Amino acid sequence: MLDITNIISAVLKGDEPEVKLLVLEAISTGEKAGDIMNKGLIAGMDEVGKKMEAEDMFIPEVLMSARAMNSGAQILKPHLTEEDSGGIGVLVIGTVQGDQHDIGKNLVKMLMEGAGFEVVDLGTDVDPHKFVSAVRDNNATILAMSALLTTTMPMMADVISALNSEGLRDRVKVLVGGAPVTEEFSDEIGADGYGPDAGSAVRIAKTLISGEV
Numbered sequence: 605m606l607d608i609t610n611i612i613s614a615v616l617k618g619d620e621p622e623v624k625l626l627v628l629e630a631i632s633t634g635e636k637a638g639d640i641m642n643k644g645l646i647a648g649m650d651e652v653g654k655k656m657e658a659e660d661m662f663i664p665e666v667l668m669s670a671r672a673m674n675s676g677a678q679i680l681k682p683h684l685t686e687e688d689s690g691g692i693g694v695l696v697i698g699t700v701q702g703d704q705h706d707i708g709k710n711l712v713k714m715l716m717e718g719a720g721f722e723v724v725d726l727g728t729d730v731d732p733h734k735f736v737s738a739v740r741d742n743n744a745t746i747l748a749m750s751a752l753l754t755t756t757m758p759m760m761a762d763v764i765s766a767l768n769s770e771g772l773r774d775r776v777k778v779l780v781g782g783a784p785v786t787e788e789f790s791d792e793i794g795a796d797g798y799g800p801d802a803g804s805a806v807r808i809a810k811t812l813i814s815g816e817v
């Protein structure tokens with residue numbers, strides 16, 4: 605079997621062709637897609653984060669790593685998804701205003717599509733008004749928001765306030781996540797659910813629509 609830690613090094617180097625090759629090799633040798641994602645690609649980005657914090661890596665290099673990680677994740681996509689039928693509800697997703705991070709959000713999107721949600725992706729730096737309009741226009745069942753910066757987390761509360769002002773709060777379940785977000789923060793701002801990772805976000809989204817919480 606392939607040593608998954610090679611994927612960590614390739615992500616760290618931002619070597620996109622190498623990441624693709626190693627992910628394909630790992631799949632063909634029978635590694636589980638979830639392990640390739642968590643112990644390879646995500647672990648690689650964690651190392652990138654540490655280096656970024658220590659100022660051993662700078663934005664252009666971080667972007668190369670991010671691109672390499674995304675390419676690997678695209679290859680894994682069909683292997684990570686459980687079902688491919690649509691129709692369990694519309695989920696609007698985006699990264700909050702002021703925040704450009706989208707790798708985690710894209711993973712959540714990927715798994716939600718796989719779980720059968722019709723996903724409307726608003727991208728990054730999404731202002732509250734755009735979230736609210738998308739919920740209304742698409743008659744969304746779930747609004748999923750991602751934030752990676754402690755400075756942008758409070759935007760989630762602003763979106764919930766905007767939903768309240770527009771009389772839409774009772775019509776949609778709000779799910780939040782992203783590295784700095786916690787269960788406590790989620791409760792504080794009145795969200796309906798919090799997912800520490802993409803997999804649990806899917807589980808919680810399904811629970812929210814089945815009305816079990």
Ligand code: B1M
Binds near residue numbers: 651663709753
């Ligand atoms: Co930025 N960045 N970054 N960055 N970046 C972090 C987040 C940081 C922790 C790095 C560090 O200093 N250690 C730090 C934040 C500090 C803080 O606020 N506490 C930081 C900073 C400071 C910044 C800038 C301000 C740097 C600067 O310019 N001086 C700047 C801000 C730009 C902006 O957004 N306005 C910036 C810029 C960037 C890049 C553009 C270079 C790039 C983003 C590229 C992109 O996304 N397209 C980048 C990156 C790549 C990172 C790190 C290294 C990696 C993030 C990532 O993609 N992780 C990150 C350090 C780190 O997290 N280790 C860092 C992999 C991804 C799979 O994990 O997104 O956490 P994550 O998603 C997880 C869970 O959180 C969860 O599921 C995923 C796993 O399954 N999840 C959800 C995510 N969303 C969810 C939603 C849900 C449920 C679960 O429900 C809705």
